[in-house]
Amino acid sequence: MKSHASTLLAEVRTFRQNHPDVRYVDLIALDIPGHFYGKRYPIEMLEKVAAGSPLKLPQNAVLLGVQGGLFKIGDYCFNDGDPDANRRLVPGTLKPVSWESQPLGQMLITSDGTEAPIEFEPREVLAKVLERLQHKGIHPVVAFELEFYLFDKKLDNGLPQFARDPLSDDPDDQPNLHIERLSRFGGVLDDMAQTAKDQGIDITVITAEIGPGQFEINFGHLDDGMRAADWAALFCRSTRGVALKHGYRASFMAKPYLQYPGSGMHVHVSLYDGAGNNLLAAHQQQPLRHAVAGCLELLPHCMPIFSPNHNAFRRLGGTVNAATRASWGFEDRDACVRIPESDPRNLRIEHRLASADANPYLVLAAILVGLEHGLETKREPIAPLNEDRSSGTDFPLEMLDAVRAMQHQPVLRDKLGAEFVDVYCENKRQDHLAFQQEINAREYRWFL
The missing domain is CATH 3.10.20.70 (Glutamine synthetase, N-terminal domain)
Structure with a gap:
């Protein structure tokens, strides 16, 4: 001490x-x-x-x-x-x-x-999961990827305005997935990256995404899962602050535009033993299949964590790479659980379902519990999308259904903590009900 x-x-x-x-x-x-x-x-x-x-x-x-x-x-x-x-x-x-x-x-x-x-503190929930895995000789290596949008600093009657491109005010004139957009917004993006590095965060790849003013930032892989989640949380805070300094508004809102892709939180996870061997790659990658099966089994019960608000559910089944069923696949971005191509040493899963505004500690805890459950039960997963494009199992697409699916799931109550599950589900239920307590202009137009 x-x-x-x-x-x-x-x-x-x-x-x-x-x-x-x-x-x-x-x-x-x-x-x-x-x-x-x-x-x-x-x-x-x-x-x-x-x-x-x-x-x-x-x-x-x-x-x-x-x-x-x-x-x-x-x-x-x-x-x-x-x-x-x-x-x-x-x-x-x-x-x-x-x-x-x-x-x-x-x-x-x-x-x-x-x-x-505090049993329901997000960091404590993840700490208990990581400690349990460590006692089992399982050591995760984790990397987060976060998508976000830049908007103009001023809202228009509460609605977001496209970030002002130095060369054009037309959102359709922003070159999507193009290196030129990184240059157009280079000043604010460079400041975001440098500020994150000053916070001790290892920023790696920066990508211009499909939505106008949408970007993705990748972080380095860490053998400390808690620190990886810390990086994701701190990056969101510093990025919003830097954007305001440059006259923009940065948002990790899951689905700010119906007509453009939503923003996700992608999490790469590999598992190693004490000797540094990749557990997922052993025995012709059979543990990988078991781990995937565990993730997919628990995924429908973790939806309040992966989609933590009303807007986050709008992202599912959207324009690009956002599934509406629990699925997996090799090198397939339509899958909730993607297996990137890699050598056996770096074999990992990429969990793609969570929205960018989800709580990174809880997202990682839920993913690790799914992997742990799969390694314990040793079940075979459903067919990958590469073999069957219709493969997948349903999950809730509305908050109250999602809360009901989560609250009484025995594996989650055991591995995330029953007190946390009860508190979290009630928090989400109450938040959702509070959100509904407003009549918007569209209701008056339709029903007055």
Whole structure:
């Protein structure tokens, strides 16, 4: 414990030496909907926390809805006295914030690793899955890919406007999947990439996607699944900030335009043993087939995680590479679970179903549980799309159906935690019902 505190204290003191103009640091954590909450600490107080002073925030901050409101979930929020819960600083995450008007720092905090972790905190859910896999001698290597759109900074009556291309205001004149679009938006994209690197994130490939103003960023592969999810979460925060600085609005919304592709979160996962052997490649890749079968079996029950809001369900079955059935295939982007071509050492799955605004900790936890379940049950998967284009099993395409499918699934309750499953499902149900409590102009046009 003393060694841990001394490492944190050294990190804070080094940061102060390198950034003497920073007076405050945002201590942040991801809630259930995938938004950051936290507190802004004076740098002097942060040093005391690093030295061992308690760090407490309300436990129920994790339960916030999409709009920040609290829902009654069991005895939480309204019958529990709104207690504080201990958090800890995450080592290695204290970084400068360059997109704000004043010099700031930021640092991740979490309840995992404390004496009483919050069972439904997303980071804690993933931590328990990773710990269990480690005890079984399974070591995931993970890489995220995130798609997002750039919009004009100003909305038009609440509606997004296309990002202003320096050469044309016509969205149809933006060269999709073309290297030229990377040049046209080079200033903001370069700043996003450099800012992410300043946060310690390994940015690799940048792609201009099909939608106007849509891009994809790939991250490096990591043998630390938690850190990989941290990168995805922190990238979303820094990217939105950098975009505003350049006069744009960056959004990871799943389906901002009906006529253009949605934005996804693609997750590459390979599994290794303690000696560094790829577990999926053993025995003529039979474990790969088992792992795929497990993913596909649990996928219909994980839809509230992969599609966490009403808009995310709009993305499914969309214009490009978004399936409406649980499927798999080799080198097939229409599949939910794609097997990229690779040598046995790098054999992996690419899980393509999650929307870009899903919670990365929970998405990765759900994928790993599917792989784990498949390796345990050793079932054969359905036919790949390469053999049968109609292959696939149905999954819910509406939130309330998805919540019902998730809440009582025994494998998820066991491996993700029953308390988390109950809290998460009720949070999603309440958020969905709250979203419906508004009559829009179209209803009046149709039914008045």
